[in-house]
Amino acid sequence: MTRERVFIAGMGVVSPLGSGVAETRSALAGGLSGIRPLSLFQTPGNIPHPVGQVRCQLGGHSIPRTHQLARIAADQAMANCREAPDVVVVGTTTGGMHTTESLLKDKNDDPGAYRWHSAGSVTEDIAGRFGCKGAVLTVSTACSSGAVAIKIALEMLRTGKARRALAGGADSLCRLTYYGFNTLQLIDPEGARPLDKDRRGLSVAEGAGMLLLVAGDPSNAVAELLGAGLSCDAFHPAAPQPEGQGAYRAMRSALEDAGLAVSDIDYINLHGTGTPDNDLAEARAVNRMFMDFQPLVSSVKGAIGHPLAAAGAIEVVIAAICIAGQLVPANTGASFPDPALKLSPVMSPRHTRVRTVLSNSFGFGGNNASVVIGAPADRATPASAVIGPMRVVAGACFTGAGNTARTLAHLSAGASCKGVLSVDEISSDLSARLVRRLKYLPRLAMALADEAHRRSGAKEPPSSIFLGTGWGALSETHEFLSSLFETSEKFSSPTNFIGSVHNAPAGHVAIMFGATGANVTTTGGDYSFEQALMTAYHLGRGEGKTALVIGADEYHEKLSGLFDPSVQPDDIPSAGGGALILASDSTPAGVTVFPGFSAMAENHSDVVAALVQSLGGSDRIKACFGVLLAGIPGAHRSAGAAQLEAFLASSGFKQPVIEYRKLVGEFASASAVAAFMAVNFTQAGTIPGPLCNGRAVQLSGKGCLVLGLGKFVTAMEVVLR
Amino acid sequence: MEQLINELKVRMVDILDLAGASPTTMDVDGPLVGGTLGLDSIDVLEMVIMIEKDYGVRIDNRELGERVFASLTTLAAYIYENSPRLKK
Numbered sequence: 001m002t003r004e005r006v007f008i009a010g011m012g013v014v015s016p017l018g019s020g021v022a023e024t025r026s027a028l029a030g031g032l033s034g035i036r037p038l039s040l041f042q043t044p045g046n047i048p049h050p051v052g053q054v055r056c057q058l059g060g061h062s063i064p065r066t067h068q069l070a071r072i073a074a075d076q077a078m079a080n081c082r083e084a085p086d087v088v089v090v091g092t093t094t095g096g097m098h099t100t101e102s103l104l105k106d107k108n109d110d111p112g113a114y115r116w117h118s119a120g121s122v123t124e125d126i127a128g129r130f131g132c133k134g135a136v137l138t139v140s141t142a143c144s145s146g147a148v149a150i151k152i153a154l155e156m157l158r159t160g161k162a163r164r165a166l167a168g169g170a171d172s173l174c175r176l177t178y179y180g181f182n183t184l185q186l187i188d189p190e191g192a193r194p195l196d197k198d199r200r201g202l203s204v205a206e207g208a209g210m211l212l213l214v215a216g217d218p219s220n221a222v223a224e225l226l227g228a229g230l231s232c233d234a235f236h237p238a239a240p241q242p243e244g245q246g247a248y249r250a251m252r253s254a255l256e257d258a259g260l261a262v263s264d265i266d267y268i269n270l271h272g273t274g275t276p277d278n279d280l281a282e283a284r285a286v287n288r289m290f291m292d293f294q295p296l297v298s299s300v301k302g303a304i305g306h307p308l309a310a311a312g313a314i315e316v317v318i319a320a321i322c323i324a325g326q327l328v329p330a331n332t333g334a335s336f337p338d339p340a341l342k343l344s345p346v347m348s349p350r351h352t353r354v355r356t357v358l359s360n361s362f363g364f365g366g367n368n369a370s371v372v373i374g375a376p377a378d379r380a381t382p383a384s385a386v387i388g389p390m391r392v393v394a395g396a397c398f399t400g401a402g403n404t405a406r407t408l409a410h411l412s413a414g415a416s417c418k419g420v421l422s423v424d425e426i427s428s429d430l431s432a433r434l435v436r437r438l439k440y441l442p443r444l445a446m447a448l449a450d451e452a453h454r455r456s457g458a459k460e461p462p463s464s465i466f467l468g469t470g471w472g473a474l475s476e477t478h479e480f481l482s483s484l485f486e487t488s489e490k491f492s493s494p495t496n497f498i499g500s501v502h503n504a505p506a507g508h509v510a511i512m513f514g515a516t517g518a519n520v521t522t523t524g525g526d527y528s529f530e531q532a533l534m535t536a537y538h539l540g541r542g543e544g545k546t547a548l549v550i551g552a553d554e555y556h557e558k559l560s561g562l563f564d565p566s567v568q569p570d571d572i573p574s575a576g577g578g579a580l581i582l583a584s585d586s587t588p589a590g591v592t593v594f595p596g597f598s599a600m601a602e603n604h605s606d607v608v609a610a611l612v613q614s615l616g617g618s619d620r621i622k623a624c625f626g627v628l629l630a631g632i633p634g635a636h637r638s639a640g641a642a643q644l645e646a647f648l649a650s651s652g653f654k655q656p657v658i659e660y661r662k663l664v665g666e667f668a669s670a671s672a673v674a675a676f677m678a679v680n681f682t683q684a685g686t687i688p689g690p691l692c693n694g695r696a697v698q699l700s701g702k703g704c705l706v707l708g709l710g711k712f713v714t715a716m717e718v719v720l721r
Numbered sequence: 722m723e724q725l726i727n728e729l730k731v732r733m734v735d736i737l738d739l740a741g742a743s744p745t746t747m748d749v750d751g752p753l754v755g756g757t758l759g760l761d762s763i764d765v766l767e768m769v770i771m772i773e774k775d776y777g778v779r780i781d782n783r784e785l786g787e788r789v790f791a792s793l794t795t796l797a798a799y800i801y802e803n804s805p806r807l808k809k
Contacts, residue, residue, distance in 0.1 A: 184766060185781065200782075239762060276783070432740045433759060491774050494766040
């Protein structure tokens, strides 16, 4: 069976160069720059730096700026499509932060005011807008988010999980990123000058890029999405590996994925942020890989600035504009290319033959992504890999009751695991040097990873890391913004800025393990772990290699109550997470896990019927599963309870139902603990009596079904193979 | 100067969370970055903020930073020279 080819059928873009493909094309052809001094918010006591601010009129102020930008680009991409996308995958790091930080500055304590805070709400808004009935994934891998989102969508289309995907990235300017890069001394006061010998840093920017991707049908295609590759530096939380090893691996993997040779690439759209270290590392990687075949190269970040999570998606749109218009954009901003880089950037817009473009996006956490697109043409397509459930090698969990052993002991006794471990309790097995400067969430993720790896008994740690977190690093975010506001926006900690990105914890796990494979952080409130599992299922495969999937969330005294509506109804604060190490090998025996179903409830007229159907109907459900672990988050208790009742009625399932949040507590990634519980029960073949009205239940070869209910309906199937 | 060096040592251990490092045994002339303390560029930036906040001395570019953060002695000397808040 040949793999489905994937085409770009629609595109949308909004950036400092304008809104829409036509405006963007004309600005690029004219060699214009959109970088101007910041005016979006005041910078007390400081002259505003040049930034890439979107100047066109946005939709309105009822939703945060990132959401508005995302809507503009998505509407453009979907303009000629009457059908709903099967999946929506969006990369964003700031989400509603621009609004949130103003609310926090004003000491607004109304949780309702923060309802658009989460990064996931950007994607949910887009998915709702177009009535997407399938998976809705939010990627948060800092500056590579948009490109990683495109890679995930590509794999979902190739494997037949979807026929149409809307994928891209969006981020708005906000104080967190503006001051954050400033504390890192990574802002060029003259405006970004990528590849210039005098470059001093980037210009923070905003924008959105969206692509409508379709499988199989090249009619009306703008370009073909030929391949993409991911890698992780596993080197440093913020600085790139100096030799560009991670960048090299991402580009190499993208070309292999596309089935192309280096000589096939006509133009490289560089990440080229304008920071001294990025440009040098990337140049080294390009020189190592392309040697004598060096294609045309330029960075557009001197024209648009660095729109962070949107960059990868905007630049794929630009790459498609290059192919459609036979245009290579200028390396705007630079006057004298740095001879140390050994690159010859295109200095003014050039009309020339462009058939194939490689676009690079690298981010904090060493998260790298490269995407290859080409003019639609007759091509041989490689065979499709057959993919099935992944085998669970080992797992771990932490709850208020303690580490894995303590949590399992509590659960077996039917005792509550609610509560919050102290930061010292969580990191007691981690070396002090390793966790220096780290706060709660990265320590929790590392502790889960470390314990899962030790329990696996394997010599080699997992090579790819997937982490789902509902709310990210709250302690770092809160401390960064608090210090900023306390010092009249003068001082804040660079460590806290680097730590505030959602993907920082997974980056630390990669450094601890030397894990240089894909490294993806997903976020979507109470369903974040399920998103990470689905991502791992599509990107974490490889013979002889394992993938680590983590779900982790901290409890923050100030922010959890404001951001997370699910923690509000519970009197006992809770935190924790779970981790599974998965193998895609064909070892016959073992427990497997499969992310079966995921959909936003409001986009379905009958989501429960769709769930039952996707699980294979009533007979299969009764035959395969001996227990149901139901996750009804605090924010959706009545909707979740109604969905559960409907599911039981529709499937005829009569076996025990365990509402696991009543035991493990309310935190967004509680489902990661449930997945680990399900693996343990399935392995043991029995459910302890205290969890089933006093009488132990024998599974007799059956597995466990883990359902997420409420705003989303999700299913994780855990069975014996 | 000596008092300033001692002050800086204590602050470093505190803000950089250098568990196990004792101010009394720190090498004042050894390299700060990549030395025995295991400091990196982020630690340096963290110190930059503290130095501006507490001593009113700005170190806002990489070239200057590399010179000033060569060792504790060079750092103290630069602060001593440039701080409007220290009595000389």
